[in-house]
């Protein structure tokens with residue numbers, strides 16, 4: 001069962017959950033792939049409620065979002081350390097994370113990508129703008145800390161996505 005929520009009532013919870021992490025889930029064909037993210041923003045632009053995710057081009061998730069332009073954000077309400085650890089270290093190119101972890105998928109309302117019952121606060125998101133972040137515009141110490149300046153492909157892509165539906169998955 002889904003209980004619709006006003007996503008901004010949960011903005012504080014979502015931001016606090018970024019450490020230790022939330023999931024971003026993508027789906028292409030029959031393949032569903034959740035990935036741990038620790039960076040993300042919630043806000044408003046173009047009059048739309050937005051979730052912005054920052055995904056490196058080397059992630060399988062990047063390839064999947066490029067293909068479909070949509071994802072769900074899956075936010076835990078309690079400790080799911082093992083799920084976040086697994087989804088933050090294994091690639092969907094090599095393993096079926098949903099199967100390995102025995103995750104329970106929940107049919108979406110608006111988009112085609114499911115939610116995950118074990119991380120019940122669900123944001124269905126459709127990309128409306130994307131931007132490859134420009135390393136030369138970043139403060140030097142952060143450039144040094146987070147990127148390989150010899151790898152032009154190392155920057156994040158920022159996906160600005162409209163939150164088209166938000167709910168809690170309940171029994």
Ligand SMILES: Cc1cc2nc3c(=O)[nH]c(=O)nc-3n(C[C@H](O)[C@H](O)[C@H](O)COP(=O)(O)O)c2cc1C
Nearest residue numbers: 036037038039055056059060061088089090091092
């Ligand atoms: C706590 C944590 C936070 C992470 N945050 C991000 C992030 O915001 N963006 C990103 O591109 N990768 C992030 N990662 C790395 C990916 O989760 C990791 O590389 C994952 O295995 C990629 O999966 P995929 O190849 O199936 O997409 C994070 C990893 C951890 C453990």
